[in-house]
Amino acid sequence: xxxxxxxxxxxxxxxxxxxxANANAQSDWEIPEKEQENVSFIMFDDDMILEGSIAYENxxxxxxxxxxxxxxxxxxxxxxxLASDQFQEQKDGTIFYKIKKGRGSMPKFEDVFAxxxxxxIVAYIRSFNKNYKQPIPDLGGIIIPEYKLKLDFDENxxxxxxxxxxxxxxxxxxxxxxxxxxxxxxxxxxxxQTNELGIAYLDIDPQLPGDAEGxxxxxxxxxxxxxxxxxxxxxxxxxxxxxKSAIEGRHIWSTDEMAPIWLKTSFFITIFGVWTILFFIxxxxxxIKKAGREDLH
Amino acid sequence: MNDTLSKxxxxxxxxDQDLLKNINWGNKFxxxxxxxxxxxxxCLYYYYQQIEHGLGVTGLNDYVSWGIYISNFVFFVATxxxxxxISSVLGLMNVSxxxxxxxxAELVAVAFAMVAGLIIITDMGRPxxxxxxxxxxxxQSPIVWDIAVVVTYVAISIxxxxxxxxxxxxxCRDKLKNVPKWQHKMYKxxxxxxxxxxxxxxxxxxxxxxLLVLIIPIALSIHTVTSWLFAMTLRSGWxxxxxxxxFVSGAFVAGCAAVIITMYFFRKNYKLEKYITIxxxxxxxxxxxxxxxxxxxxxxxxxxxxxxxxxxxxxKHVQEMLSGHESIMFWMVQLGGLIIPFLLILFRPxxxxxxxxxxxxxxxxxxxxxxxLIVVPTQLAPYYPIQNVPEKWTHYxxxxxxxxxxxxxxxxxxxxxxxxxxxxxxxxxxxxxEDIHHNKN
Numbered sequence: 120x121x122x123x124x125x126x127x128x129x130x131x132x133x134x135x136x137x138x139x140a141n142a143n144a145q146s147d148w149e150i151p152e153k154e155q156e157n158v159s160f161i162m163f164d165d166d167m168i169l170e171g172s173i174a175y176e177n178x179x180x181x182x183x184x185x186x187x188x189x190x191x192x193x194x195x196x197x198x199x200x201l202a203s204d205q206f207q208e209q210k211d212g213t214i215f216y217k218i219k220k221g222r223g224s225m226p227k228f229e230d231v232f233a234x235x236x237x238x239x240i241v242a243y244i245r246s247f248n249k250n251y252k253q254p255i256p257d258l259g260g261i262i263i264p265e266y267k268l269k270l271d272f273d274e275n276x277x278x279x280x281x282x283x284x285x286x287x288x289x290x291x292x293x294x295x296x297x298x299x300x301x302x303x304x305x306x307x308x309x310x311x312q313t314n315e316l317g318i319a320y321l322d323i324d325p326q327l328p329g330d331a332e333g334x335x336x337x338x339x340x341x342x343x344x345x346x347x348x349x350x351x352x353x354x355x356x357x358x359x360x361x362x363k364s365a366i367e368g369r370h371i372w373s374t375d376e377m378a379p380i381w382l383k384t385s386f387f388i389t390i391f392g393v394w395t396i397l398f399f400i401x402x403x404x405x406x407i408k409k410a411g412r413e414d415l416h
Numbered sequence: 417m418n419d420t421l422s423k424x425x426x427x428x429x430x431x432d433q434d435l436l437k438n439i440n441w442g443n444k445f446x447x448x449x450x451x452x453x454x455x456x457x458x459c460l461y462y463y464y465q466q467i468e469h470g471l472g473v474t475g476l477n478d479y480v481s482w483g484i485y486i487s488n489f490v491f492f493v494a495t496x497x498x499x500x501x502i503s504s505v506l507g508l509m510n511v512s513x514x515x516x517x518x519x520x521a522e523l524v525a526v527a528f529a530m531v532a533g534l535i536i537i538t539d540m541g542r543p544x545x546x547x548x549x550x551x552x553x554x555x556q557s558p559i560v561w562d563i564a565v566v567v568t569y570v571a572i573s574i575x576x577x578x579x580x581x582x583x584x585x586x587x588c589r590d591k592l593k594n595v596p597k598w599q600h601k602m603y604k605x606x607x608x609x610x611x612x613x614x615x616x617x618x619x620x621x622x623x624x625x626x627l628l629v630l631i632i633p634i635a636l637s638i639h640t641v642t643s644w645l646f647a648m649t650l651r652s653g654w655x656x657x658x659x660x661x662x663f664v665s666g667a668f669v670a671g672c673a674a675v676i677i678t679m680y681f682f683r684k685n686y687k688l689e690k691y692i693t694i695x696x697x698x699x700x701x702x703x704x705x706x707x708x709x710x711x712x713x714x715x716x717x718x719x720x721x722x723x724x725x726x727x728x729x730x731x732k733h734v735q736e737m738l739s740g741h742e743s744i745m746f747w748m749v750q751l752g753g754l755i756i757p758f759l760l761i762l763f764r765p766x767x768x769x770x771x772x773x774x775x776x777x778x779x780x781x782x783x784x785x786x787x788x789l790i791v792v793p794t795q796l797a798p799y800y801p802i803q804n805v806p807e808k809w810t811h812y813x814x815x816x817x818x819x820x821x822x823x824x825x826x827x828x829x830x831x832x833x834x835x836x837x838x839x840x841x842x843x844x845x846x847x848x849x850e851d852i853h854h855n856k857n
Contacts, residue, residue, distance in 0.1 A: 371556045375553070393630065393634065394568070394571075397575065400579075400626065400627065403619060410615040411613060411616055413615070
C-alpha cells in the first residue's frame with residue numbers, strides 16, 4: 120500500500136518536472152547577435168538544394184517531416200513545419216546556428232555536418248520560401264578567384280581527370296570532389312586535391328551502370344578558400360546499360376498486348392479450328408438434305 | 417447380343433408406338449410445366465431485385481465474392497460433362513448397352529451446359545457490362561478461356577444431340593399426325609428432308625463421329641479450365657496442380673447421378689421399362705461406383721498431401737475442413753455424399769431402379785455441397801488476415817434472393833429437359849430398331 124502511494128507521488132513529481140521543462144523549452148531560443156548575422160558566402164543554387172535535401176531526409180525528416188506537409192512529430196516543444204512563415208521569418212544565421220548547436224531534443228549537428236553542408240540544408244529549407252532573398256555576403260574586400268574546370272576520361276586506367284584553371288593557369292591544392300548523378304541522389308566518386316599541374320585523378324568503377332550509350336552524368340566540384348566551381352557533364356565511361364522490362368518473361372500476368380505469342384496463337388488456332396469444324400458440319404446439313412432428294416429423279 | 421434390351425422381340429410398330437408415346441401435350445405435362453413456369457417467375461422476381469439493388473441483396477461480400485452462384489456454376493459444368501463420357505467415350509468404345517441412354521445423357525449435358533453460362537451472368541453485379549469481357553478480355557485470363565470453351569461445348573453438345581436425332585425427327589414427321597401444326601412444321605424443317613437413305617446415314621455417322629472425337633478434348637478442357645479459375649489463383653486450398661483431373665473425376669460422379677435420376681423419371685413417366693431396363697440401372701450403378709472410386713482417390717490426394725506438408729496456410733485450410741468450422745459439411749459430403757453411397761451401390765439390390773435413384777439424389781446433393789466447400793472456405797482464409805471490416809464479412813451465408821436465383825437455374829434445367837423430352841423421343845428409335853434387326857439376323 121505504501122509503495123502505491125510512493126508511485127503516485129513519483130508520477131506527480133515527474134509530471135510537474137515535465138511541465139516545467141516544457142515551459143522552459145517553449146521560452147525563446149536565445150541566439151547570439153553575431154551568429155544571427157552570419158550568412159552563406161556562396162549563393163544558393165540547385166545543386167546545394169539537392170545536397171541539402173539529401174542531408175535533410177537523412178537527418179531531419181524523422182522529427183520535422185517534409186517541409187510544407189505539416190507532418191512533423193508531435194513533440195514538446197513542437198518541431199514545427201519548416202516551410203511555415205513563423206519558421207521562415209528567422210535569419211539564415213539563426214537557422215544555421217540552431218542546426219549546429221541544437222537544444223533539448225534537437226541534437227547538435229556541429230560534428231555531423233561541415234559548415235558548407237549545413238548551408239546546403241539552409242538552402243534546402245529556403246527553397247520552400249518563394250519570397251526569400253538571399254543576403255549578399257560582405258566579403259570585406261576579398262576577391263573570389265574564378266575557377267574553370269575541364270574534364271577528361273582516361274580509359275586505360277579508368278580514371279576521371281579533372282583540370283582546374285584560373286585565368287588559364289593550372290591551380291594546385293584545390294579540393295576536388297566528384298559525383299555521379301543518380302535518379303534520387305548523388306553517388307560520391309571521391310574527394311581529392313589537384314597536384315602541382317592542377318590535375319586531380321578520380322577512380323571510376325567500370326561496373327557502374329551507364330545510360331544506353333554508356334554515359335555517366337558526372338558532377339564535379341572544386342573549391343579553395345572562397346573560390347568555388349562546379350561542372351556537370353555526361354561522359355562515356357562505362358558499359359551501356361540495356362534496360363529490360365521488369366516483368367520480362369512474366370507476360371502472362373501483364374496486359375493483353377503483352378500476351379506471349381505462343382499463348383495467343385495456340386488459343387486462337389484451337390478456337391478457330393474447332394469452330395471451323397462445327398461450321399463445316401452445319402454446312403453439311405445441306406448435304407444431308409441433298410442426299411434425301413437424289414433418288415426422286 | 418445386347419442383353420440389356422428386353423428379351424421379348426419387339427416389332428417396329430411396337431417400338432414406334434412405345435417411344436413416340438411421350439410426345440403429346442397431356443394435361444399432366446401442362447400442369448407440370450405451369451408449376452415450373454410459376455416457380456421460375458418467382459425466382460426471376462428475385463433476380464429483378466438483384467438487378468435493381470445490385471449484389472447487395474446477396475450474402476456476397478468483399479472476401480467471399482464467389483458464393484453459391486459460382487459453386488452452382490461449377491456444379492452445372494460438372495454435371496454437363498456426362499454427355500461426353502457416355503455418348504462419346506463409351507460410344508466410341510462400342511459399349512452397346514449405353515446406346516439407349518446416350519440421348520438422355522446428351523439432354524442432361526445440353527440443359528446443364530446452357531444454364532451454366534447464365535449462372536455466370538447472375539454472379540455479375542452489372543450484367544449490362546457482359547460485352548466488356550469479350551471486348552477487353554485478356555487472352556491470358558482463365559476466365560476468357562472458360563467462356564470460350566463453355567460456348568464451344570454448348571454448341572458441340574447441341575449438334576451432338578441434334579444430328580443423331582435426325583432419323584427420329586423424320587419418324588415424328590411421318591408418324592405423328594395429331595400434333596399441333598407448328599410442331600409438325602418444326603419436324604419437317606428439322607428433319608432436313610431425311611429419307612433414311614444410305615448416303616444420309618453415312619453422312620450422319622461421319623458427322624457424329626467427328627463430333628464424338630472433338631467433344632472429348634473440349635469437355636476435358638471445359639472442366640479443367642473451370643478448375644483453373646481456382647487453381648491458377650495463389651490461394652490456400654486452390655493452389656493445387658491436381659485440380660484439373662480432380663474436377664473432371666468429380667464431374668463424372670455428379671453426371672452419372674444426374675443421368676440415373678433422369679433415366680428413372682423418364683422410364684417411370686413414359687413407361688419405357690422395355691427400353692431402359694433394370695440391367696441399365698445395374699450397369700449405370702457400376703459405372704457410378706467406378707467414377708466415385710476415382711473421385712475418392714483424388715479427394716484423398718487433395719487432403720493428404722497438404723496435410724502431410726502442413727505448410728502454414730494449407731494446414732489451416734485442411735484443419736478447417738477436417739475438424740474446424742467446415743468439418744460438418746466436409747464429412748457430410750465425403751461420407752454421406754460419396755463414400756457411404758458408393759459402398760451401398762456395391763450391393764446388387766441397391767442397384768435396382770428406385771434405391772439407385774434415391775442414392776443418386778444423395779450423391780448429387782453431396783456433389784453440389786462439395787462445390788460450395790471448394791469455392792467458399794478458401795475465400796474466407798486469405799493470406800492477409802481479415803481485419804477492420806464489418807463482422808458479417810468474416811463469414812458467408814447465402815440470402816433468400818441468392819438461394820431463389822440458384823433454385824431458378826435448376827428450374828430452368830428442368831424446363832429445358834421437360835420440353836425437349838416432350839418434343840423428341842428420349843430413346844433413339846432408329847438405333848433400337850437397328851439393334852433388334854441386327855440381333856435377329
